[in-house]
Amino acid sequence: MNLFEKQFQDTIHFLQFEDYDLALKRIIDLTLDTEELSFYKKTCELLRWVDYNESNTDGKKEKYSVILNELYQLLSKKEISKPKILLEANNVKKSYSQSAFSLGPISLKISEGQIVGLVGENGNGKTSLLRLLCGELDATEGSISYMLDYEDRYELRTKLIYIPQRPNIWYGSILDNLQFTASSYNIKGEKNELMVDLIISRMGLRNYRNMNWKNLSSGYKMKFELARMLLRKPKLLLIDEPLANLDILSQQTVLEDFKAIAKSPFRPLGIVVSSQQLYEVEKNSDQVIFLKYGEQKNLKSEEANKKEIAELIIEFESEWSQKQLHAALSKISLIKLQYNGSSYIAYFPNTIFLNNFLTIIIDDNIPIKYFRNISDSTRRFFI
Numbered sequence: 503m504n505l506f507e508k509q510f511q512d513t514i515h516f517l518q519f520e521d522y523d524l525a526l527k528r529i530i531d532l533t534l535d536t537e538e539l540s541f542y543k544k545t546c547e548l549l550r551w552v553d554y555n556e557s558n559t560d561g562k563k564e565k566y567s568v569i570l571n572e573l574y575q576l577l578s579k580k581e582i583s584k585p586k587i588l589l590e591a592n593n594v595k596k597s598y599s600q601s602a603f604s605l606g607p608i609s610l611k612i613s614e615g616q617i618v619g620l621v622g623e624n625g626n627g628k629t630s631l632l633r634l635l636c637g638e639l640d641a642t643e644g645s646i647s648y649m650l651d652y653e654d655r656y657e658l659r660t661k662l663i664y665i666p667q668r669p670n671i672w673y674g675s676i677l678d679n680l681q682f683t684a685s686s687y688n689i690k691g692e693k694n695e696l697m698v699d700l701i702i703s704r705m706g707l708r709n710y711r712n713m714n715w716k717n718l719s720s721g722y723k724m725k726f727e728l729a730r731m732l733l734r735k736p737k738l739l740l741i742d743e744p745l746a747n748l749d750i751l752s753q754q755t756v757l758e759d760f761k762a763i764a765k766s767p768f769r770p771l772g773i774v775v776s777s778q779q780l781y782e783v784e785k786n787s788d789q790v791i792f793l794k795y796g797e798q799k800n801l802k803s804e805e806a807n808k809k810e811i812a813e814l815i816i817e818f819e820s821e822w823s824q825k826q827l828h829a830a831l832s833k834i835s836l837i838k839l840q841y842n843g844s845s846y847i848a849y850f851p852n853t854i855f856l857n858n859f860l861t862i863i864i865d866d867n868i869p870i871k872y873f874r875n876i877s878d879s880t881r882r883f884f885i
């Protein structure tokens with residue numbers, strides 16, 4: 503089963519389990535994949551029908567199935583390209599004349615279809631690295647190569663989109679702004695209206711399309727930026743702290759959207775996301791780069807230092823004292839037990855597995871409020 507067929511099957515399952523919102527998002531993605539005006543029209547008509555039939559689930563099931571069938575007929579004949587490397591950075595360093603901070607050396611590769619999580623505490627160089635990767639800053643040492651078709655720096659910048667943490671204020675409605683963006687990328691006439699309609703709906707902005715910047719919450723401003731980005735069709739998207747002002751549900755939605763956008767079988771892109779939301783980003787990334795005092799530490803990448811992740815590290819909360827826990831966990835070769843005021847972090851050698859830890863918890867009746875295996879999480883770098 504290829505990537506398209508797998509994603510198509512997932513969409514069929516969304517429909518079977520009556521998850522109509524997710525199914526509709528995928529229908530829009532697939533519609534954009536067709537790059538055919540006649541399909542844009544069909545899906546826009548469907549969106550208008552949904553506006554007036556929100557609670558008509560039987561009707562939705564039928565209409566979504568019909569359009570999915572047609573999309574399958576068309577897209578199953580389309581060629582899926584093999585993911586290409588987009589960018590390679592080799593020993594990149596950056597220092598500022600006005601500050602003692604220095605970033606690097608950083609080496610990384612980013613391919614189409616990949617999400618790269620960039621994590622680290624404040625002031626550790628995440629923004630500097632994103633600005634280097636998008637060409638806004640020049641490296642002091644090292645090199646960044648872009649495996650993209652471009653004639654000059656201007657054309658390159660259209661393929662790399664950087665969304666800063668605090669994007670600029672804009673004026674007028676969401677709809678006007680997106681239509682303007684589309685027309686400045688040469689998407690004109692009916693195609694402009696249809697594409698903007700699809701993308702507004704895809705990003706959950708349909709009911710907000712006539713609103714302007716000052717009436718939107720931070721989450722919706724981020725959705726607007728993503729909608730604008732989709733119209734510009736970049737190859738590489740670099741986003742600074744997109745989760746910063748979002749509630750936990752919106753964080754998940756945005757990360758799922760990134761995944762769907764990055765892993766499109768026909769229009770894949772690379773996405774680099776900086777964030778302090780470790781667990782959420784780790785769950786959704788193919789590669790995680792942790793920056794500490796400007797230095798790079800990798801997890802989940804080919805270069806990940808296997809020796810470093812060999813031991814078992816568990817973070818947990820318990821009302822037992824350190825002494826009681828120490829005595830119990832020593833039975834499974836505890837190396838070290840740290841307490842940070844609210845949670846414990848227990849270190850074990852690589853001969854001990856999560857099951858051994860859970861067995862002791864049950865056998866000794868240790869009260870546990872929560873636990874997390876952080877052996878292969880960048881959380882361990884924060885400790």
Ligand SMILES: Nc1ncnc2c1ncn2[C@@H]1O[C@H](COP(=O)(O)OP(=O)(O)OP(=O)(O)O)[C@@H](O)[C@H]1O
Nearest residue numbers: 598600601603622623624625626627628629630631
């Ligand atoms: N133009 C600049 N001139 C001098 N120093 C700078 C400049 N830009 C960033 N720095 C310094 O570089 C360091 C890293 O900043 P950067 O914004 O890259 O980190 P960050 O991890 O994105 O932090 P935050 O999460 O707080 O945005 C900081 O000490 C900052 O003061």
